Amino acid sequence: MTLHHADARYLLPAGNVQIAFSGGRTSAFMLHEILSANGDLPDRVEVTFQNTGREMPQTLDFVAEVGRRWGVMVTWLEYRPMMPLFEIVGYQGAARNGEPFDALIAKKKALPNQFRKWCSAELKTKTAKRYLVSKGWRRWVSAVGFRADESHRTPYADNRTSTWLPLREAGVTRHKVLSFWRSQSFDLDLPVFGGKTIGGNCDGCFLKSEAFLASIARDQPSRHAWWEAHERGVGRQFSDRFSRRQLREFMDRQGDLVLSQEDALCQKNGGECF
Structure with a gap:
């Protein structure tokens, strides 16, 4: 350079x-x-x-x-x-x-x-x-x-x-x-949204907001599946609030509309969703 x-x-x-x-x-x-x-x-x-x-x-x-x-x-x-x-x-x-x-x-x-x-x-x-x-x-x-x-x-x-x-x-x-x-x-x-890169670093990191993780479950099920499989295999969760299975099933029941409702899923990053 x-x-x-x-x-x-x-x-x-x-x-x-x-x-x-x-x-x-x-x-x-x-x-x-x-x-x-x-x-x-x-x-x-x-x-x-x-x-x-x-x-x-x-x-x-x-x-x-x-x-x-x-x-x-x-x-x-x-x-x-x-x-x-x-x-x-x-x-x-x-x-x-x-x-x-x-x-x-x-x-x-x-x-x-x-x-x-x-x-x-x-x-x-x-x-x-x-x-x-x-x-x-x-x-x-x-x-x-x-x-x-x-x-x-x-x-x-x-x-x-x-x-x-x-x-x-x-x-x-x-x-x-x-x-x-x-x-x-x-x-x-x-993409960048609100000044932040969306999806950077580990795809399903537990420090990302529940809303983002829910969008991964919806839009990239194969990437979500890795995290869900490890929770099932170890018998523990990456987050205190939702298991990845619960998050996926929640999205299956509620559909896309839930992502636009600010009180439906935690919007905070940095592990604050607990």
Whole structure:
């Protein structure tokens, strides 16, 4: 990528640096600004994307396109239940049917929920950590794409890492990120509603609103079925309020009209529907 500016807020700190690329618009914007400020990334920098297997296919396409268009090496990683507990994959070999998540649930014999969010820690944060340790890294700075309008979000604490939040330091909000992508020749092929990407990250994540999860049950039954099958297999639920079976049956009974009724299903994101 051509060096456009040298905004000091995006200049790389000393030492090893991990740039955490979630596969969404915000973290991709962060990567763009770091590349613009620094030019080609030195060997002491790793851009990582951890695939759970439940990402939307558009997310995988977007990660691959970012790497190709911007000339940056993105290391694709997935959780594995056996040592070394991760595997380097790539766009072609990336899981698309939840296999890493399947393996983690089988190992724990439990389901995560809004109170025990170990899925993100194991499938994403610790998977990246294990890879970086395998490279001989002992300590590093982790660049995380938390914006200035996401003050409620806090970085994962770790004894090996210190967190760098360049977007928050630069005062970047959702509006600026979306404005940036409107000016680009490519974008994440997922819709935006109310300033938020609809369907990003894990397709049926329990942190998404009940209204959105109900729409998945209606519009993408094969993706909904994965979550329902795990609830049935483990005998627990991802959410305290509705099982995925109950949500599907509710939609079968009520139909599309219920999605337009604000009091019928919880509209809140972030695990607040309990």
